[in-house]
Amino acid sequence: xxxxxxxxxxxxxxxxxxxxxxxxxxxxxxxxxxxxxxxxxxxxxxxxxxxxxxxxxxxxxxxxxxxxxxxxxxxxxxxxxxxxxxxxxxxxxxxxxxxxxxxxxxxxxxxxxxxxxxxxxxxxxxxxxxxxxxxxxxxxxxxxxxxxxxxxxxxxxxxxxxxxxxxxxxxxxxxxxxxxxxxxxxxxxxxxxxxxxxxxxxxxxxxxxxxxxxxxxxxxxxxxxxxxxxxxxxxxxxxxxxxxxxxxxxxxxxxxxx
Numbered sequence: 001x002x003x004x005x006x007x008x009x010x011x012x013x014x015x016x017x018x019x020x021x022x023x024x025x026x027x028x029x030x031x032x033x034x035x036x037x038x039x040x041x042x043x044x045x046x047x048x049x050x051x052x053x054x055x056x057x058x059x060x061x062x063x064x065x066x067x068x069x070x071x072x073x074x075x076x077x078x079x080x081x082x083x084x085x086x087x088x089x090x091x092x093x094x095x096x097x098x099x100x101x102x103x104x105x106x107x108x109x110x111x112x113x114x115x116x117x118x119x120x121x122x123x124x125x126x127x128x129x130x131x132x133x134x135x136x137x138x139x140x141x142x143x144x145x146x147x148x149x150x151x152x153x154x155x156x157x158x159x160x161x162x163x164x165x166x167x168x169x170x171x172x173x174x175x176x177x178x179x180x181x182x183x184x185x186x187x188x189x190x191x192x193x194x195x196x197x198x199x200x201x202x203x204x205x206x207x208x209x210x211x212x213x214x215x216x217x218x219x220x221x222x223x224x225x226x227x228x229x230x231x232x233x234x235x236x237x238x239x240x241x242x243x244x245x246x247x248x249x250x251x252x253x254x255x256x257x258x
Contacts, residue, residue, distance in 0.1 A: 010039075010048035020057045027057065035060055035074055067094065121151070127158040132169040134226040141222045145215045150200035150207035157198065162190040168231060175230035184237035191242045 017024045030036035036056055039049045063073045072086050107125050110116050116125040120136055121143035128136060143151060164186040171183065194201045204219075205212025224232065 010042075010050055011054070013047055013049070016049040016054060016057060019054060020061055022057070022061055030057070030060060033070060035070060066090065123151075124155060124158070127155060130161055130165070131158075135169075137226055138222060141218065145208055145210065145218050146200070146204065147207045147209055150204065153198040153200045157194060157201075162187075164190065168234065171228070171230045171234060173228040173230050175234075180230055180234050180237060184234050184241055187234065187238035188241035188245065191238055192245070192247070195242075 011019065013024050013027055017027050020027075027036065031038055036053065039047045039053055042048050060070075060073055064070065066087075067090050068086060103122065107122060110125045111118055114126065114129060117128050117131070117136055118125070120128040120131075120139055124139060128139065131139065139154075142154060146154070164183055167183055168187065171179070191201075200207045205215050208215030223235075227235070
């Protein structure tokens with residue numbers, strides 16, 4: 001093939017797509033959005049793509065493979081263009097994606113190592129093992145209504161099981177008043193200690209992502225659905241005892257008390 005023949009070489013849509021390592025559908029889409037100029041047609045009506053079309057298509061594919069959105073590619077295909085700003089933005093997005101994926105891998109490692117539950121928010125796999133199904137569901141809801149500080153405090157609270165947690169989880173719906181009262185007394189002490197240490201426990205609404213009222217409107221129906229009547233009675237009574245008791249009455253028990 002001499003130089004004149006080479007310069008006049010033309011490809012069909014399918015041939016161009018194969019040469020560029022893409023698809024006919026992609027080539028047609030690039031025409032639709034104005035990224036790739038329509039070629040001339042032969043006498044039989046078939047498109048005749050030439051070298052400039054191939055170069056342009058390869059540029060589009062290269063930038064697309066790098067992750068640049070098609071909306072930016074049109075301005076970046078010229079030989080004199082230096083897409084520094086777009087590349088920096090893309091690099092920052094990729095760095096954030098890599099960081100997120102590394103966190104996910106770390107969480108999966110904990111799940112596999114400790115057989116931890118997977119239906120808990122990010123960062124909670126290590127501490128959520130002892131939680132009941134209802135508590136795990138409630139934890140997911142808290143993660144959607146509380147900010148990062150409140151969730152961090154909640155995670156810290158979960159590092160150790162509180163007095164009465166297991167008994168609360170096992171409390172039957174028809175538990176009698178004496179059982180509820182005895183458990184509520186213990187939980188009132190736990191609540192008082194948590195309020196003293198964690199500001200988000202004292203005022204959860206202040207840490208609501210959508211405000212205090214929206215937090216309340218989300219959390220209260222969730223609790224009513226997830227916990228049985230005896231558990232709800234216990235929680236309400238524990239808060240009542242906590243509110244009506246002097247701080248010294250709710251201090252941790254001493255060895256003599258035990």
